[in-house]
Amino acid sequence: MSIEVKNLTYIYNPGMPGETRALDGVSFEVHDGEILGIIGHTGSGKSTLLQHLNGLLRPTSGQVFVDGQCITDGKVRLVDIRRKVGLVFQYPEYQLFEETVAKDVAFGPRNTGLEESKIENRVRAALSLVGLDYDEIGESSPFELSGGQKRRVAIAGVLAMRPSVLILDEPTAGLDPAAHREILSMIRTIHESMGIIIIFVSHNMGDIASLSDRVIVMDKAKIAMSGTPQEVFSHDKQLAAMGLDVPPVRSIMMQIAAEIPSIQSNALTTQEAAEDIRRAIPGFEQ
Amino acid sequence: MIRDITLGQYYPGDSPVHRLDARTKIIGTLLYIIELFIVNNYWGFVIAAAALFAVIALSRVPVKFIFRGLSAVFIIIAFTFLLNLFMVDGRVLWHWKFLTITYEGLSRACFMAIRLVLLIIGSSMMTLTTKPIELTDGLEKLLKPFGLIGLPTHEIALMMTIALRFIPTLMEETDKIIKAQEARGADFESGNLLQRAKSLIPILIPLFISSFRIAQDLALAMEARCYHGGSGRTRMNEIHFGKGDVVAAILMVIFLAVIIASRFIPDLF
Ligand SMILES: Nc1ncnc2c1ncn2[C@@H]1O[C@H](COP(=O)(O)OP(=O)(O)OP(=O)(O)O)[C@@H](O)[C@H]1O
Ligand SMILES: [Mg+2]
Numbered sequence: 001m002s003i004e005v006k007n008l009t010y011i012y013n014p015g016m017p018g019e020t021r022a023l024d025g026v027s028f029e030v031h032d033g034e035i036l037g038i039i040g041h042t043g044s045g046k047s048t049l050l051q052h053l054n055g056l057l058r059p060t061s062g063q064v065f066v067d068g069q070c071i072t073d074g075k076v077r078l079v080d081i082r083r084k085v086g087l088v089f090q091y092p093e094y095q096l097f098e099e100t101v102a103k104d105v106a107f108g109p110r111n112t113g114l115e116e117s118k119i120e121n122r123v124r125a126a127l128s129l130v131g132l133d134y135d136e137i138g139e140s141s142p143f144e145l146s147g148g149q150k151r152r153v154a155i156a157g158v159l160a161m162r163p164s165v166l167i168l169d170e171p172t173a174g175l176d177p178a179a180h181r182e183i184l185s186m187i188r189t190i191h192e193s194m195g196i197i198i199i200f201v202s203h204n205m206g207d208i209a210s211l212s213d214r215v216i217v218m219d220k221a222k223i224a225m226s227g228t229p230q231e232v233f234s235h236d237k238q239l240a241a242m243g244l245d246v247p248p249v250r251s252i253m254m255q256i257a258a259e260i261p262s263i264q265s266n267a268l269t270t271q272e273a274a275e276d277i278r279r280a281i282p283g284f285e286q
Numbered sequence: 287m288i289r290d291i292t293l294g295q296y297y298p299g300d301s302p303v304h305r306l307d308a309r310t311k312i313i314g315t316l317l318y319i320i321e322l323f324i325v326n327n328y329w330g331f332v333i334a335a336a337a338l339f340a341v342i343a344l345s346r347v348p349v350k351f352i353f354r355g356l357s358a359v360f361i362i363i364a365f366t367f368l369l370n371l372f373m374v375d376g377r378v379l380w381h382w383k384f385l386t387i388t389y390e391g392l393s394r395a396c397f398m399a400i401r402l403v404l405l406i407i408g409s410s411m412m413t414l415t416t417k418p419i420e421l422t423d424g425l426e427k428l429l430k431p432f433g434l435i436g437l438p439t440h441e442i443a444l445m446m447t448i449a450l451r452f453i454p455t456l457m458e459e460t461d462k463i464i465k466a467q468e469a470r471g472a473d474f475e476s477g478n479l480l481q482r483a484k485s486l487i488p489i490l491i492p493l494f495i496s497s498f499r500i501a502q503d504l505a506l507a508m509e510a511r512c513y514h515g516g517s518g519r520t521r522m523n524e525i526h527f528g529k530g531d532v533v534a535a536i537l538m539v540i541f542l543a544v545i546i547a548s549r550f551i552p553d554l555f
Pocket of ligand 2: 169
């Protein structure tokens with residue numbers, strides 16, 4: 001499984017007032033099993049980009065290939081693409097509509113024409129992947145759940161289609177710290193157990209650093225930078241110019257290095273930072 | 287597609303039409319609608335259409351923008367056209383099985399369709415060139431006399447503003463929900479009528495819930511800013527009649543006279 005985006009350009013309302021060039025010549029690739037993080041200032045085109053990956057938006061120009069197949073020439077069946085590439089929108093809990101959690105999660109698989117007999121298993125599996133118990137909440141109304149639970153139900157609704165690529169648009173937006181951590185560990189679990197490509201947008205640099213294999217930085221409809229988190233976050237000045245930050249751990253370590261020059265570290269996560277401190281202070285371990 | 291509906295939307299600009307007092311435009315639009323019903327032959331429509339195009343040209347709103355916004359409404363017009371076409375008795379023009387088109391039906395259908403098109407474009411010109419807030423201010427002022435007999439004029443005006451203000455928001459919300467359900471493989475375009483109606487449920491329920499949420503947030507925000515109804519409120523921008531409004535008023539009177547006169551000239555066809 002791979003995704004290839006070639007020279008993608010998208011213009012909202014062409015020739016109308018409010019014409020916006022939301023994507024401008026964007027190209028990148030995502031390889032099998034990779035986790036790709038996307039960051040960028042508000043309005044830089046991240047959500048627009050995601051909607052091209054499962055054919056919800058047709059590009060003004062350029063192409064998208066999923067698994068080598070072009071999905072932008074109008075020849076593929078959209079249902080097949082939507083099954084392969086699962087897209088979870090920002091605030092997905094606002095799309096719940098069924099009477100029960102189980103029925104809502106079953107909506108996707110049913111649309112793709114899965115046999116009824118297999119649906120229940122799918123729903124069970126999807127709910128357990130997001131850390132919810134079918135027997136406990138399957139029959140309750142999705143509107144009775146907490147915010148974090150609702151979001152996980154909505155994500156399960158996409159996972160139940162067994163996508164080969166999972167795309168999440170700001171999956172942790174507006175959640176409290178506990179629900180935030182749960183969603184992060186859920187993403188890890190999904191990645192480990194399904195081994196699928198995960199693409200996610202986040203404004204939380206800490207999440208991006210700890211989850212992604214590779215990061216794309218969007219700025220004004222273009223890709224401004226891309227690379228491993230280590231590479232991207234070493235350009236702190238350029239990021240700041242785009243209204244972006246480095247992960248909190250990185251900025252703390254830079255401040256510490258300014259005070260205690262013997263502790264030099266370009267750690268992005270707490271584990272890496274701890275490792276560097278340990279190495280810098282002789283006899284720390286004992 | 288749903289985003290394209292620009293009904294009730296404002297097109298920012300600084301044309302003579304934009305600068306008119308909202309009250310002038312409201313009265314002008316009402317008058318125009320009444321005049322469309324005074325018209326009894328095609329000459330009247332020619333004149334009314336010419337006047338409308340003059341206003342459009344003066345307002346500098348792109349014609350493309352106006353028509354794109356109305357494409358959904360034209361489905362309704364086409365429907366009325368067909369209904370009239372087949373339902374009116376008279377001299378038979380064309381006949382096939384149970385379908386009959388009469389001369390009277392055809393002329394009635396065309397007449398009604400033209401009237402509806404002019405009516406819709408005419409009234410959308412008002413909303414296109416007037417900020418919603420000015421529109422409601424104007425409406426509130428115009429309704430003021432009715433306040434004496436107990437009509438809650440401020441509340442009516444406020445309801446109108448909120449409705450107009452939230453059309454684009456709800457469109458956006460609908461667009462998002464449609465996309466989200468499409469991402470789960472929902473299909474709104476195929477199937478028979480019943481299946482299509484059923485496929486709307488995944489859109490309508492989240493939309494209702496969103497509307498309630500939006501309404502509640504709005505009510506809270508208004509209360510937090512000490513909103514307490516209309517009495518004693520003052521305005522930052524008072525609206526007032528200017529020279530342009532006098533010109534517009536004179537033009538309206540002349541136009542009314544022309545329309546009435548057009549009833550007495552022999553019809554075009
Ligand atoms: N449906 C739409 N119609 C018109 N313009 C739009 C639409 N959706 C987005 N835009 C515009 O396209 C640009 C990119 O928007 P997009 O939503 O992709 O940004 P984003 O990077 O996801 O931002 P955020 O971080 O706020 O979610 C913005 O300038 C936005 O105003
Ligand atoms: Mg976005």
